[in-house]
Amino acid sequence: MTGPPSSDAAAIGQSLQQPEVFAHLYDRYAADIHRYVTRRLGPEAADDVTSETFLVAFRTRKRFDASAVSARPWLYGIAAKLIGRQRRSEVRMLKAYARTGCDPVAESWAEHVDSRVVAQGMQQELSGALAGLSAGDRHVLLLVAWADFSYQEVADALEIPLGTVRSRLNRARRKIRTALGADPALTIDAMEVA
Template sequence: MREDRQVLSETLDDSVLIGQSLDEPESFAALFDRHADEIFRYAARRLGPELADDVTGEVFLVAFRARSRYDRAWPDARPWLYGIATKVIAQHRRAERRRTQAMAKVSPERPGGFDDRSADRVTAEQLQPRLAKALGRLSAAERDLLLLVAWADLTYEDAAVALGVPVGTVRSRLHRLRVKARRALGGIDPFAAEEPQHG
C-alpha cells in the first residue's frame, strides 16, 4: 500500500502534491525528494557547500509552512522554491560576499599542460577573478536574477515568478546586466553563446 502511494506521488505534478499535503502532510516529502538536490546545488554555488544543507532545509521548511498559499495554477513548483531559496540566501548574504571577494583575489593558475583542456576552460578560469569582482558590484536583486537564469537555468518567465516581478522587468534587468558584464570583462560578452529565451 505504501509503495502504491509512492508510485502515485511520483506521477503527480507539484501543484497536486502540494494540495494533497494540506490533508496529508507526509505527502510533502515527495516534493522534497523531487527538488531538494537541485535546490542544494544552487545553494552550494551561491554560498558554498558548508551552508547548502542548512539553506536547503530552511527552504523546504518555509515551503511546507507556506504550502496553503501556493498558487496551484503552476504545476511546477521550481520557480516558487527558487523564490524561497533566494530569500533564504539573502539571509546568508554576508557569507556569499566573503566568498565572492575570496574568488576575486584568487589569481588564475596556468594549467601544466593543454592535453585535453579546452581553450574555453582556460579562458573561463582566467576571467573568473574579474567576473567575481563584477558579481560583487551587482545589487542583490541583479545578482539574484543573473544566478537564477545562469545557474538554476530558469526561463525568464520562471525567474519572474521566483522573484515576484513582471517578465518585462526580468528582460530589461538582464539586458542591463549584459552591458555591465561586457564593460567589466573588457568587451567580452559572457552571454554570447546563449540563445534568448522565449515563451
C-alpha cells in the first residue's frame, strides 16, 4: 500500500480485500465523530460509541453506497443510531446541564470570547430546551449545529427524506427559540458554540 486511497468509496472498496485499508476512514473521521458523540452523550460514552460506530461500519462496509462522495454522512448515521440507543442517558445529561449550567465540552470549542459569554449565559436554558426535543428533532438540529452538516448530509446520515430534515429542523429551532425567548440569530449562534 503506497498511500491512502483517493476517496472514501475507494478505501471501503479496497478494504473488502485488504481490511487494514479501512483504518484510513478511522484516521479521517474518528476525531470528529468522537467530538460529536462527546457533545451528545458526554465523555464517558464517547469512546465506546465512537469505537462501536467504526466496528459497525467495518462489519457493514459491503452495503456502503459506492457512488457516495463521502463516507462522513454514513458514519454519522451509524453514530446517530447508536446515540439513539442511549437517548435516556442523553436526556439525563442535558437535564443535568440545565440544572448546573456546566457543559465541559463547550469549553474546548469556544473560539470567540463574546460568543462564549453569550453561550455561557444561555447554556442552562439551552440544555433544558434540547432535552425537551424529540429524538428525531434533536438528531437533526445537533447534526446541523454541532457537526456542521448540510441538509442533504443529515438526510443521508439519518436515512430520512430531505423534506423531513427541513421540517424537523424548523420545528426544533422554533421550540428552542420559544424555550429561550431569545433573538433567533442569537439562539443559533449560542447552539453552535455550546
